[in-house]
Amino acid sequence: MSTALLTDHYELTMVEAAMRAGTAWRRCVFELFSRRLPEGRRYGVVAGVGRMLEALEEFRFDPAEIDFLAGRGIVSREMADWLAGYRFTGSVHGYAEGDLYFPGSPLLTVEGSFAEACILETLLLSIYNHDSAIASAASRMVMMAEGRPIIEMGSRRTHEEAAVAAARAAWITGFGPTSNLAAGMRYGVPTSGTAAHSFTLLHDSEEAAFAAQLETFGGQTTLLVDTYDIDAAVRTGVRLTDGQLGAVRIDSGDLAIVARQVRDLLDDLGATKTRIIVTSDLDEWQIAALRGAPVDGFGVGTSLVTGSGAPTCSFVYKLVARAASDDPEAPLVPVAKKSSHKSTVGGRKYALRRLGPDGIATAEVVGVGQPPTADHDDRDLIVPLVVDGTVVGAEPLEAARARHQAAMQELPLSGRRISRGDQAIPTIMVHHGSDGSDAVLGGGLEL
Amino acid sequence: MSTALLTDHYELTMVEAAMRAGTAWRRCVFELFSRRLPEGRRYGVVAGVGRMLEALEEFRFDPAEIDFLAGRGIVSREMADWLAGYRFTGSVHGYAEGDLYFPGSPLLTVEGSFAEACILETLLLSIYNHDSAIASAASRMVMMAEGRPIIEMGSRRTHEEAAVAAARAAWITGFGPTSNLAAGMRYGVPTSGTAAHSFTLLHDSEEAAFAAQLETFGGQTTLLVDTYDIDAAVRTGVRLTDGQLGAVRIDSGDLAIVARQVRDLLDDLGATKTRIIVTSDLDEWQIAALRGAPVDGFGVGTSLVTGSGAPTCSFVYKLVARAASDDPEAPLVPVAKKSSHKSTVGGRKYALRRLGPDGIATAEVVGVGQPPTADHDDRDLIVPLVVDGTVVGAEPLEAARARHQAAMQELPLSGRRISRGDQAIPTIMVHHGSDGSDAVLGGGLEL
Known part of the structure; x- marks a missing residue:
């Protein structure tokens, strides 16, 4: 064109x-x-x-x-x-x-x-x-993550073609996978994604939704646990996977506190290898503030595609x-x-x-x-x-x-x-x- | 596609x-x-x-x-x-x-x-x-311009496809023409533009540059007058057009003060119908601040395509x-x-x-x-x-x-x-x- x-x-x-x-x-x-x-x-x-x-x-x-x-x-x-x-x-x-x-x-x-x-x-x-x-904003986020992976997921918050370019730019600076499929196809950036709240709401119960996701993608998938009650969701996820759940994602609340509570709960339930991914309005400052928190990965959206200010x-x-x-x-x-x-x-x-x-x-x-x-x-x-x-x-x-x-x-x-x-x-x-x-x-x- | x-x-x-x-x-x-x-x-x-x-x-x-x-x-x-x-x-x-x-x-x-x-x-x-x-940012700029035209010229400060969409969105809210040619072709938004500083610098003198532009586009064109010395440039433009110059554009300095000086000079030279366009890092606040200034039109770039904050x-x-x-x-x-x-x-x-x-x-x-x-x-x-x-x-x-x-x-x-x-x-x-x-x-x- x-x-x-x-x-x-x-x-x-x-x-x-x-x-x-x-x-x-x-x-x-x-x-x-x-x-x-x-x-x-x-x-x-x-x-x-x-x-x-x-x-x-x-x-x-x-x-x-x-x-x-x-x-x-x-x-x-x-x-x-x-x-x-x-x-x-x-x-x-x-x-x-x-x-x-x-x-x-x-x-x-x-x-x-x-x-x-x-x-x-x-x-x-x-x-x-x-x-x-x-890229200039992304690089600062990668610095603050100190080796923990950051998933790029900002496509929805910027022009649809700018989103593809943003995913490409983020990858250059050391980001992990992107949610953007076009960036995968055009530039070979790895893509990833699992489920939104709508998927849980679609089903007759959270357990039914989790079971559907686990049935399709196996126990190493990431379950989104904050649609209703985080504690109950984590317990359901661990139970359905016999403690072998890959990861949970938290998308709301005070992430430092919630991540600690979820880590403790996972460990109590024996799911010591289940990772915690957090994704709610993060930027480089929030990532830095979560250094002491038991967070295994970040998802960054709005602040990435808008250059963080x-x-x-x-x-x-x-x-x-x-x-x-x-x-x-x-x-x-x-x-x-x-x-x-x-x-x-x-x-x-x-x-x-x-x-x-x-x-x-x-x-x-x-x-x-x-x-x-x-x-x-x-x-x-x-x-x-x-x-x-x-x-x-x-x-x-x-x-x-x-x-x-x-x-x-x-x-x-x-x-x-x-x-x-x-x-x-x-x-x-x-x-x-x-x-x-x-x-x-x-x-x-x-x- | x-x-x-x-x-x-x-x-x-x-x-x-x-x-x-x-x-x-x-x-x-x-x-x-x-x-x-x-x-x-x-x-x-x-x-x-x-x-x-x-x-x-x-x-x-x-x-x-x-x-x-x-x-x-x-x-x-x-x-x-x-x-x-x-x-x-x-x-x-x-x-x-x-x-x-x-x-x-x-x-x-x-x-x-x-x-x-x-x-x-x-x-x-x-x-x-x-x-x-x-569009939400553009609408505020149109309000503050109180009927004076605003040219959309932010393409260079955003993703090349986002630029086309931005020109379209600005037009909806009442902006004047856009600089973006693709927005003209795809959406019928009127386009306009005359010259940058590089055009003046290309020529052996400012007068040679102005003469070239006037020869091609006639006296109703807009001359960019702040490459070297604004006073001298305005005098040259008026002289070359026998006082019938369409407009001058000012792209630097304290616009309220400079616009007043240029207006006085134009009037002194008899070019009372020559309009003044200003274009340096404007946003809705700057436009509002120029309400009392003798400005006939605005060009807005960065703040438009970035949603003004x-x-x-x-x-x-x-x-x-x-x-x-x-x-x-x-x-x-x-x-x-x-x-x-x-x-x-x-x-x-x-x-x-x-x-x-x-x-x-x-x-x-x-x-x-x-x-x-x-x-x-x-x-x-x-x-x-x-x-x-x-x-x-x-x-x-x-x-x-x-x-x-x-x-x-x-x-x-x-x-x-x-x-x-x-x-x-x-x-x-x-x-x-x-x-x-x-x-x-x-x-x-x-x-």
């Missing part, structure tokens, strides 16, 4: 005007970055890279799209002809999926003619702003360099907007994560031009994603999941906390040529 | 277990409702109805989906065969799109066998929770009645979960908006069974959407837009404020048969 109209109207009007002015083919460099993290967050997680590469390959204007655009007078006939043949022929470099980012990190660098790079703006931002917001990142897509003239051989010159509070740093960037001898990150180093010669243990953060129109950066989702885990290991301990604080490592924005010094940014400063 | 896997795994496991237990064909009534509004909100807006009806018609399991489900062992072969023939044959009644809702309003009532109604849960909730969250509704989908036994002729009996803080009211509901003699709403009246005979000016809120599997509730988007405007006129003045408060009218939950009195809920009370 074409992704070409998942685009803002003004991308096309800009290209149209630039075509007429003869400037549409100037070579350009666009950069996708953020000026800040959500308030109090210490790091962000890059997600959406694989989805972006898929969407880019489907970014073509089919006859239906052309008919709409030309028929409504949104584009001229000449522009429609150009759109009909559109294929991105430029290059994209950027951060790999699952890695961390900070204010000023150049997550994507898109090179091509103004026309071909400009019209990707909205689609690239949509994918990155959504998926990275989910930060439902979008603040990524922008800015022109940072362009050909100095219409001459095809013209050199690139850096450009930047000058208005207050929203200034950008012109030029094509490199990015390195500076690591100490212990392998712990000390800074995000971003600069224009070529990276400095390695007198530090720097990790180059930029990988090729698209080269001359060909996607080269596709990878299995497991690679992003492994990368995220590795990147988290590089974070200083102070960065691995959910309390509000400054960014975990400062962004060093290297400005060459002025006074020779590096500008150090961080702690919530805007670029 | 099939929507059938935009579904939680547990819907299928429940149906599978119910099939084996022989309870899957019991006639059931599910209800979609919310126990509360987002904190401080006075009303909610129903959106997603039309999208739900389209998604329902595409809810079928094609061979690819069946292969995935059976191949992964998510469903049995028997269940796969049933899914392959799945078509919803039941009925859906509910609130019409664009109308208002309150805690306890039965937005959807879905009747069918347990199997066929259960597996729609996730998809229905996803669509309603997203679209209604956007409430990115999802808290709609749930609960079994409220089922056949008393497996007998096909068995009567329906109300059912309800009993756990603390999440109790539901069993039974199939009616819903009326009680209106005073002045046409102003005084209560949301919800009860089980048949509505009371009309000794009030009640407006019946429930319309048929699907009857015996056939969609009957489809309508042009303009109908929802008109309905929203009419429903807002019914709200008491105290409900048409954006400050935090109680729900605009109380929900009266009519319980028949106990002590004869009605239970009145409202003011943030949970049902």
Whole structure:
């Protein structure tokens, strides 16, 4: 399915005007970055890279799209002809999926003619702003769960397609299975699920419902025990399985207290191996608060798919360099907007994560031009994603999941906390040529 | 494209277990409702109805989906065969799109066998929770704009498909055009857009950029004037159009102050008809704060697509009645979960908006069974959407837009404020048969 109209109207009007002015083919460099993290967050997680590469390959204007655009007078006939043949022929470099980012990190660098790079703006931002917001929240939940599995079950609380992307993003950060079947089919994310309260209510008794579920899925299933009376439900579940019940799920009440009561009851009944899953409006703070509770797994919904208070990142897509003239051989010159509070740093960037001898990150180093010669243990953060129109950066989702885990290991301990604080490592924005010094940014400063 | 896997795994496991237990064909009534509004909100807006009806018609399991489900062992072969023939044959009644809702309003009532109604849960909730969250925020922005147009331009800050749905939801509440081209093509929402800062930066001077835009789109276009220096940009724009410039857009700074300065400058230059559009991180509060400023239109992005602090509704989908036994002729009996803080009211509901003699709403009246005979000016809120599997509730988007405007006129003045408060009218939950009195809920009370 074409992704070409998942685009803002003004991308096309800009290209149209630039075509007429003869400037549409100037070579350009666009950069996708953020000026800040959500308030109090210490790091962000890059997600959406694989989805972006898929969407880019489907970014073509089919006859239906052309008919709409030309028929409504949104584009001229000449522009429609150009759109009909559109294929991105430029290059994209950027951060790999699952890695961390900070204010000023150049997550994507898109090179091509103004026309071909400009019209990707909205689609690239949509994918990155959504998926990275989910992954950034999810990563904090995984940290707080300290190895206990988290089931992603937020599909019902977000747009039906955003739900699929959210399940994918959560998996990258170390979540367990998702409830979302489309995420299983499209991306291979493991799926799981057992029963809702409606299943218990459908039957003539809770015992009848439990018996039906156990008959179909065996004793290792998870029984939802809070439809009527938790104590009675736990006893019924244990009795029906001769104490071999896999797990119980609790979806209401004060989870720390109820989990303790259920654990004691299960142990009293001899069901010492029955696990306890809790699922009621959890977020990273609730998960942290349940550290001392006998909880074996979490289910997280609303807070995951809404980014736990930060439902979008603040990524922008800015022109940072362009050909100095219409001459095809013209050199690139850096450009930047000058208005207050929203200034950008012109030029094509490199990015390195500076690591100490212990392998712990000390800074995000971003600069224009070529990276400095390695007198530090720097990790180059930029990988090729698209080269001359060909996607080269596709990878299995497991690679992003492994990368995220590795990147988290590089974070200083102070960065691995959910309390509000400054960014975990400062962004060093290297400005060459002025006074020779590096500008150090961080702690919530805007670029 | 099939929507059938935009579904939680547990819907299928429940149906599978119910099939084996022989309870899957019991006639059931599910209800979609919310126990509360987002904190401080006075009303909610129903959106997603039309999208739900389209998604329902595409809810079928094609061979690819069946292969995935059976191949992964998510469903049995028997269940796969049933899914392959799945078509919803039941009925859906509910609130019409664009109308208002309150805690306890039965937005959807879905009747069918347990199997066929259960597996729609996730998809229905996803669509309603997203679209209604956007519409509920959008409606407040339209109120505060007091007739001045608001352009929807949030696509880049949300999932690329959620963006299309958000543009549609905003249009229902009275927004002006959207930037989103797919919303134009799919739903007929008017689209608009002119240029970003990159267009100015592409050119050798701001004047060259403005000239290119004016050459292509004429003097009635909107020039973005804050790339370098606003004063100089406004003068350039006026000069190039001999004072006939359509509009200028300001995207940074203290908008109330800057808009006043720009208005004075435009008037000094004789461009008294040039309009001023502002677009920097606006929400309903910012729009209200700009009431006294010489602003002719707004562009709203992030806060619209993230629901202005409430990115999802808290709609749930609960079994409220089922056949008393497996007998096909068995009567329906109300059912309800009993756990603390999440109790539901069993039974199939009616819903009326009680209106005073002045046409102003005084209560949301919800009860089980048949509505009371009309000794009030009640407006019946429930319309048929699907009857015996056939969609009957489809309508042009303009109908929802008109309905929203009419429903807002019914709200008491105290409900048409954006400050935090109680729900605009109380929900009266009519319980028949106990002590004869009605239970009145409202003011943030949970049902």
